[in-house]
Amino acid sequence: MRKKALRRTTLFLLSLTAIIVFSITACNSKILWLRPAKINSTIVQTDQSSLAQKSAATKIVSHTLGQVEIPVHPQRIVVLDGSFFLDPLLALAIKPVGAATCPYCIKSDTLNQFDADIPLVGHWEQPSLEKILSLKPDLIVGHIWQKQYYALLSAIAPTVMIDTDSEVDFKKNLKYLAAILDRSDRAEEILAEYNQRIQKFRQQLGEKLKTKTVSVLHLYGSGPTVHVYGSDFAPYGQVMIDAGIPLIPAYKKLKGYLEVSLEALPDWDADILFIDVLRKTDSEKLKSLSFLKQPIWSTLKAVQNDRVYAVSWASTVVGPITANQLIDDLYRYFATIDEDQ
Structure with missing residues (x-):
């Protein structure tokens, strides 16, 4: 692993x-959507005011560990990998409210243009449940190799686990995240430009x-x-x-x-x-x-x-x-x- x-x-x-x-x-x-100014101007602002206004509607989505009920339009997403999930979410103009990090890794210079102010929620191999809870997420996204935390994370917010160890197709991962977040049209535009x-x-x-x-x-x-x-x-x-x-x-x-x-x-x-x-x-x-x-x-x-x-x-x-x-x-x-x- x-x-x-x-x-x-x-x-x-x-x-x-x-x-x-x-x-x-x-x-x-x-391409236009790759520019920091463009992403920052269209990013979903997941602050407390937007949280109060979000729709109560939910839907059922499938993931590696089964099915889970999530908001139709999640407003406060926490990712357990500050690179692999952050890239497609930012491309979709969605900025997470928190991200786990790899302390022995150096992040892409390109991604560093966009994510300097995203709060950290601990080590990606041992994320801080306390920090995640404090961010009041309405969706958590992680890797299947982090499944030992699934039950605890699910008690905080709906959690989706993705089998990225066996699936490294960035296009498929983008489409999956876009589908569960109701951004499929945007994903198709991104892939067409690519x-x-x-x-x-x-x-x-x-x-x-x-x-x-x-x-x-x-x-x-x-x-x-x-x-x-x-x-x-x-x-x-x-x-x-x-x-x-x-x-x-x-x-x-x-x-x-x-x-x-x-x-x-x-x-x-x-x-x-x-x-x-x-x-x-x-x-x-x-x-x-x-x-x-x-x-x-x-x-x-x-x-x-x-x-x-x-x-x-x-x-x-x-x-x-x-x-x-x-x-x-x-x-x-x-x-x-x-x-x-």
């Missing part, structure tokens, strides 16, 4: 190698990408321990496939995640290599990048060609807002692709 939970952690490192950032129109033209950006990316860079291969390695610890993720294991993989990023053939057979020995690193080599570091503690240990000097790393084609980049996609791409940020990143990294010739 801890390893799976790591994909929701947030962390950002600087590039391992310097790259030239080109100004591309599609990259810079952020698809338009994806198609524009493929039209502009698709031909260039046909001649290249791409690989993503995930690092833990100072060793480091190396893992690779299948496209079914983290939301960023879904975005890369949508964008037509030419991952090496080995990824097509991969389900879940796989630990890779140093001796097997050449099997995951590519023209362009992304190094994903997941945890705050790992980032401190790996800042020197000394592991790249080990003989086995120096044999990799991407290392020799200076096409290795540090990213935080597995930990920060968690919903539609950060998925759109990843599209911007892809423009930036692949803008100079012809310089490899």
